[in-house]
Amino acid sequence: MGSHFARKGGIAVLRFAKKALQEGLPIKVKIISSLRLGDGVPTDVRDKSYYDRDLKLLDIENVSYYNQLPNQKVIELLHRSHFQIIPSLQDIAAFSVVEGLSTxxxxxxxxxxxxxxxxxxxxxxxxxxxxxxxxxxxxxxxxQNQLSDKVHIFEN
Structure with missing residues (x-):
């Protein structure tokens, strides 16, 4: 959960979903994000195309993607989840953790x-x-933020 997708760890979660699928693990990932990426997000590589290969993973069979949901729907998803993942790179409070703990x-x-x-x-x-x-x-x-748009430090 979170609009700053890469900053909140969304790229790592997509790669986790891909690995789980490859290993045949019965893991389903639900992602809620407006997918804000690139320039203007302090942790991101400025060129959004850097993330294109990872964003294609939103379409793999064990990933469900939601752009936005009302808070009650988010809480319902958390109630039905075994755990939530937030491998954030920069975060002050991470209120989504509190929402998860409330369920x-x-x-x-x-x-x-x-x-x-x-x-x-x-x-x-x-x-x-x-x-x-x-x-x-x-x-x-x-x-990371000061890297050239052509540099890829985290390869798949």
Missing amino acids: ATPSIGSNIGAIPEWITDNSNGYIIDLPVDENQMWKGWKE
């Missing part, structure tokens, strides 16, 4: 911003450790 849905999230304040590792979810700076943000985001 007793555990979260798998990065150690960014306040996410570790909501998720207790191995209790109500799991924390993915990323290298962070003094502000508890992913160390690579400033370099």
Whole structure:
């Protein structure tokens, strides 16, 4: 969940869905996002075409994509989910984690911003450790944003 798709970890989730499908795992991924990407999002490569190959994964059979949903529908999806994934690269509060916890849905999230304040590792979810700076943000985001549009640092 989240409009800044790559910043909130959407690319990682799509790649996870692809891997689960390839491995024959019975995992279905539901994505809610307006897919805002590229220039104007602090963690993103400015050229949106950088994400084209990954965005094609929105159409694979184990992914359901929703552009926007009313909050009640989001809560209903969370109620029916086994867990939510938010491998965010930059996030201050990650309120979607709180929404998930309100439905007793555990979260798998990065150690960014306040996410570790909501998720207790191995209790109500799991924390993915990323290298962070003094502000508890992913160390690579400033370099990523300054990359040439032709550079691809995260290949599939």
